[in-house]
Amino acid sequence: MSRAAAGRDTVLLRVHRYSPETGRRWVQEYRVPRRRGMTVLDALLYVKTRLDSTLSFRYSCRMGACGSCGVLVNGEPRLACQTQVADVERDGVVEVAPLPGYPVVRDLVVDMTRLIENHRRAVPTVVRRDPGDEEAPREYLVTPEQHLGYLQYSLCIMCGLCNAACPVYNRNLRYLGPQALTVIYRFLADPRDEATEKRIAMAASPDACYACHMAASCSAACPKAVDPASAIQRLRAATLKAVLGLYRKETSPVAPPLEKPLRRVEASYPTHNLVEGADPEAEARAPPPLDIDPENPPPVLAAHRVARR
Ligand code: SF4
Numbered sequence: 400m401s402r403a404a405a406g407r408d409t410v411l412l413r414v415h416r417y418s419p420e421t422g423r424r425w426v427q428e429y430r431v432p433r434r435r436g437m438t439v440l441d442a443l444l445y446v447k448t449r450l451d452s453t454l455s456f457r458y459s460c461r462m463g464a465c466g467s468c469g470v471l472v473n474g475e476p477r478l479a480c481q482t483q484v485a486d487v488e489r490d491g492v493v494e495v496a497p498l499p500g501y502p503v504v505r506d507l508v509v510d511m512t513r514l515i516e517n518h519r520r521a522v523p524t525v526v527r528r529d530p531g532d533e534e535a536p537r538e539y540l541v542t543p544e545q546h547l548g549y550l551q552y553s554l555c556i557m558c559g560l561c562n563a564a565c566p567v568y569n570r571n572l573r574y575l576g577p578q579a580l581t582v583i584y585r586f587l588a589d590p591r592d593e594a595t596e597k598r599i600a601m602a603a604s605p606d607a608c609y610a611c612h613m614a615a616s617c618s619a620a621c622p623k624a625v626d627p628a629s630a631i632q633r634l635r636a637a638t639l640k641a642v643l644g645l646y647r648k649e650t651s652p653v654a655p656p657l658e659k660p661l662r663r664v665e666a667s668y669p670t671h672n673l674v675e676g677a678d679p680e681a682e683a684r685a686p687p688p689l690d691i692d693p694e695n696p697p698p699v700l701a702a703h704r705v706a707r708r
Pocket residue numbers: 564565566567568576577610611612613614615616617618627628631
């Protein structure tokens with residue numbers, strides 16, 4: 400349907416639907432009024448609240464943090480809450496389907512059990528050799544350089560878009576998938592983790608990094624720039640080095656005891672709250688708002704402006 404047919408003031412949403420009760424699959428069209436900055440999630444919510452309350456989809460944070468609103472938009476795995484309709488519409492049409500690679504539960508809702516089980520198999524926590532470390536936690540030192548080695552891989556929000564984009568994950572049900580492989584690398588690169596042999600063995604198993612075809616569609620789909628394909632390449636390098644006996648991992652030293660015990664800080668809160676309304680006396684005692692001279696801003700604001708340019 401052309402933009403003219405969709406309407407200048409509306410967008411045509413073509414939603415792939417599925418009813419588990421009847422087993423019926425069909426595509427339903429909804430006309431949604433255009434709004435500046437409207438996301439695909441906004442359009443779906445418009446349908447849900449105004450046009451068709453039977454439409455099912457998942458979302459929570461609406462800010463690209465929870466990873467629950469993944470859908471296929473015009474054939475590409477995307478977060479519905481971070482995808483602007485204006486950026487993806489084709490001739491006024493936006494097609495929304497459930498993520499591939501996961502069984503469909505209803506409409507746009509998919510079953511993420513495989514993603515979550517593989518995430519668990521990848522052991523997504525710091526593992527220490529000494530069980531006493533868990534009972535009496537200590538502080539382990541990580542240098543800024545070591546932190547940069549795994550920071551990017553720790554930004555994963557488990558949205559599963561990378562797995563949905565991966566042709567191997569879609570075909571091979573035993574493949575761990577880019578999300579879980581990224582978790583393995585994230586902890587392998589973390590100097591606090593001591594499960595090195597276990598993680599190398601997991602990465603070298605037939606259903607792990609050597610099953611990957613390195614097409615990098617996972618990285619192209621990732622909304623957090625985690626770059627799972629690079630994690631998989633690094634895992635391959637680590638497993639090869641381990642086979643050759645060349646893999647070395649620097650583990651974190653325990654921080655020395657503090658010279659002085661930490662001072663306890665008592666927090667104080669305002670005496671008024673939003674429910675009861677503002678307390679005029681407390682407001683009168685509050686410091687006046689900052690009077691900022693635009694010609695001579697405080698250094699922190701000046702830096703902010705430069706960064707935004
Ligand atoms: S690079 Fe590997 S994990 Fe990523 S999409 Fe391609 S086959 Fe899948």
